[in-house]
Amino acid sequence: xxxxxxxxxxxxxxxxxxxxxxxxxxxxxxxxxxxxxxxxxxxxxxxxxxxxxxxxxxxxxxxxxxxxxxxxxxxxxxxxxxxxxxxxxxxxxxxxxxxxxxxxxxxxxxxxxxxxxxxxxxxxxxxxxxxxxxxxxxxxxxxxxxxxxxxxxxxxxxxxxxxxxxxxxxxxxxxxxxxxxxxxxxxxxxxxxxxxxxxxxxxxxxxxxxxxxxxxxxxxxxxxxxxxxxxxxxxxxxxxxxxxxxxxxxxxxxxxxxxxxxxxxxxxxxxxxxxxxxxxxxxxxxxxxxx
Amino acid sequence: xxxxxxxxxxxxxxxxxxxxxxxxxxxxxxxxxxxxxxxxxxxxxxxxxxxxxxxxxxxxxxxxxxxxxxxxxxxxxxxxxxxxxxxxxxxxxxxxxxxxxxxxxxxxxxxxxxxxxxxxxxxxxxxxxxxxxxxxxxxxxxxxxxxxxxxxxxxxxxxxxxxxxxxxxxxxxxxxxxxxxxxxxxxxxxxxxxxxxxxxxxxxxxxxxxxxxxxxxxxxxxxxxxxxxxxxxxxxxxxxxxxxxxxxxxxxxxxxxxxxxxxxxxxxxxxxxxxxxxxxxxxxxxxxxxxxxxxxxxxxxxxxxxxxxxxxxxxxxxxxxxxxxxxxxxxxxx
Numbered sequence: 001x002x003x004x005x006x007x008x009x010x011x012x013x014x015x016x017x018x019x020x021x022x023x024x025x026x027x028x029x030x031x032x033x034x035x036x037x038x039x040x041x042x043x044x045x046x047x048x049x050x051x052x053x054x055x056x057x058x059x060x061x062x063x064x065x066x067x068x069x070x071x072x073x074x075x076x077x078x079x080x081x082x083x084x085x086x087x088x089x090x091x092x093x094x095x096x097x098x099x100x101x102x103x104x105x106x107x108x109x110x111x112x113x114x115x116x117x118x119x120x121x122x123x124x125x126x127x128x129x130x131x132x133x134x135x136x137x138x139x140x141x142x143x144x145x146x147x148x149x150x151x152x153x154x155x156x157x158x159x160x161x162x163x164x165x166x167x168x169x170x171x172x173x174x175x176x177x178x179x180x181x182x183x184x185x186x187x188x189x190x191x192x193x194x195x196x197x198x199x200x201x202x203x204x205x206x207x208x209x210x211x212x213x214x215x216x217x218x219x220x221x222x223x224x225x226x227x228x229x230x231x232x233x234x235x236x237x238x239x240x241x242x243x244x245x246x247x248x249x250x251x252x253x254x255x256x257x258x259x260x261x262x263x264x265x266x267x268x269x270x271x272x273x274x275x276x277x278x279x280x281x282x283x284x285x286x287x288x289x290x291x
Numbered sequence: 292x293x294x295x296x297x298x299x300x301x302x303x304x305x306x307x308x309x310x311x312x313x314x315x316x317x318x319x320x321x322x323x324x325x326x327x328x329x330x331x332x333x334x335x336x337x338x339x340x341x342x343x344x345x346x347x348x349x350x351x352x353x354x355x356x357x358x359x360x361x362x363x364x365x366x367x368x369x370x371x372x373x374x375x376x377x378x379x380x381x382x383x384x385x386x387x388x389x390x391x392x393x394x395x396x397x398x399x400x401x402x403x404x405x406x407x408x409x410x411x412x413x414x415x416x417x418x419x420x421x422x423x424x425x426x427x428x429x430x431x432x433x434x435x436x437x438x439x440x441x442x443x444x445x446x447x448x449x450x451x452x453x454x455x456x457x458x459x460x461x462x463x464x465x466x467x468x469x470x471x472x473x474x475x476x477x478x479x480x481x482x483x484x485x486x487x488x489x490x491x492x493x494x495x496x497x498x499x500x501x502x503x504x505x506x507x508x509x510x511x512x513x514x515x516x517x518x519x520x521x522x523x524x525x526x527x528x529x530x531x532x533x534x535x536x537x538x539x540x541x542x543x544x545x546x547x548x549x550x551x552x553x554x555x556x557x558x559x560x561x562x563x564x565x566x567x568x569x570x571x572x573x574x575x576x577x578x579x580x581x582x583x584x585x586x587x588x589x590x591x592x593x594x595x596x597x598x599x600x601x602x603x604x605x606x607x608x609x610x611x612x613x614x615x616x617x618x619x620x621x622x623x624x625x
Binding site: 005011016018029033091095098103109122148229233262265273 | 328331332335337338339340341342344345346348349351352353354355356357358359360362418421422424425434436437438439440441443444445446447448450451452454455456458462495499526527528552559560563564578581582585586591594595598599601602603605606609
């Protein structure tokens with residue numbers, strides 16, 4: 001069908017090479033971090049490795065995983081991610097579904113939701129309301145103020161609109177009320193979509209850093225990203241890991257600790273990534289359909 | 292409404308006989324006008340229950356804070372509380388324009404946003420065009436899954452990687468020192484380096500993900516157009532110019548509008564994580580400034596005023612950009 005001329009062949013080859021190079025720049029940092037995290041102190045000091053450790057050493061990992069502070073912050077993040085995503089899905093799906101029915105005030109509500117995408121009160125007034133509602137220094141501060149993403153709400157509304165109305169009508173004839181229709185007809189049909197929204201919300205919770213700094217004073221409640229910043233960016237791995245350094249005879253080199261920490265904090269994302277990938281193209285395209 | 296409700300439940304089947312029968316009678320037009328609001332509320336009672344959490348959320352965490360904007364017109368002190376703090380009118384807004392630091396911060400914000408629009412945004416388009424040229428679908432999927440990945444990393448991880456590579460004893464500097472025999476470059480503390488690094492980070496993290504909407508738009512282009520172009524003797528470059536790019540036009544316009552509307556946002560977490568005492572002057576942007584002033588120095592009213600100023604400019608820009616798009620015959624956002 002397509003006959004390529006000589007020049008076009010060259011272009012195609014160049015295009016392939018360039019894309020391969022781009023992929024390498026995306027992956028290289030990971031390979032490097034991976035290999036340093038498993039390297040021994042002498043190899044790190046001599047830069048005697050690049051993409052594969054010469055000898056495998058797991059000191060950095062045992063050191064990090066022996067830190068109470070690190071484990072605690074991992075649990076905090078797991079808790080926020082699980083509970084937060086559940087709250088996200090409940091709040092978003094109930095509201096999105098109600099908006100697909102001819103509920104009273106539907107247009108006004110939709111307008112008010114859209115408006116929050118265009119304009120928000122800003123950090124200080126939001127901080128004040130979080131304080132006034134008693135969430136300051138509680139893990140709920142990382143969950144409730146972000147319970148609904150207006151973007152996701154709109155996309156989910158679009159999705160629910162795609163479910164054939166006949167199903168709802170049939171359920172009404174069977175005498176189901178709206179809550180029953182939602183839980184017994186709509187939700188079971190939306191499992192894949194809910195999984196997709198859930199994954200996106202979950203990644204957001206796992207990666208969220210700043211709300212932890214803004215709303216939580218107690219280091220025992222800090223999520224993993226806050227600890228990770230101290231380990232890597234502030235460059236104080238031993239202090240951030242709760243000073244259990246004294247109990248360890250030979251400290252692993254700070255570089256390897258930093259890289260191991262990055263990998264450990266990113267691992268869950270890498271694990272769910274294949275599932276994310278399955279969904280995101282669909283999700284984003286749904287969103288691009290204007291309603 | 293004291294409706295008699297008779298619910299017969301048999302295993303999984305629920306039959307509400309009287310209730311649904313009465314609901315039908317509600318729709319008789321003669322009765323509708325009276326009490327129509329009441330009836331609507333009753334008709335929607337379960338839906339209203341479902342939407343209640345969402346409504347409360349938007350009310351409390353999105354709209355009450357908008358009332359909190361009034362702080363910007365008061366001399367707020369936490370000891371006196373919101374109600375008892377005196378009104379000061381536009382005092383803090385005047386301060387914005389008298390403060391050289393704020394002007395610098397606004398300038399930094401605009402510069403970083405504009406650099407992103409000029410560099411990062413077109414790269415997504417180019418990358419989408421490049422991916423679109425790949426014929427082998429398996430290879431294309433593979434490349435896509437690699438370039439999308441950085442989008443899902445946290446900013447702490449991305450800035451952490453940057454620090455690891457760019458610090459004085461990091462990989463880049465050791466290559467510079469050992470192989471090129473030049474002095475190490477203080478990437479992280481040099482104020483002049485701040486903006487280029489921040490832009491490169493955005494390109495690394497988001498340009499792959501940015502292709503997704505363009506590729507979605509391209510998947511809708513009919514292959515017949517390309518076949519016809521080939522018959523007419525159009526080269527691949529010409530096909531790209533006359534078929535592929537026009538297919539992307541409305542997506543580009545919409546995304547540009549969105550980006551222009553956010554021109555006052557330049558990526559809070561990223562900038563916040565990249566800032567240090569040495570690069571404040573070139574790196575401090577509106578969001579981080581609001582945080583330092585408002586939360587750290589407890590200058591609530593002034594910080595709220597700066598935040599409000601930012602929000603209003605953003606809103607005006609979206610509305611203007613949307614008008615502009617419509618003038619050019621595009622759909623726009625709303």
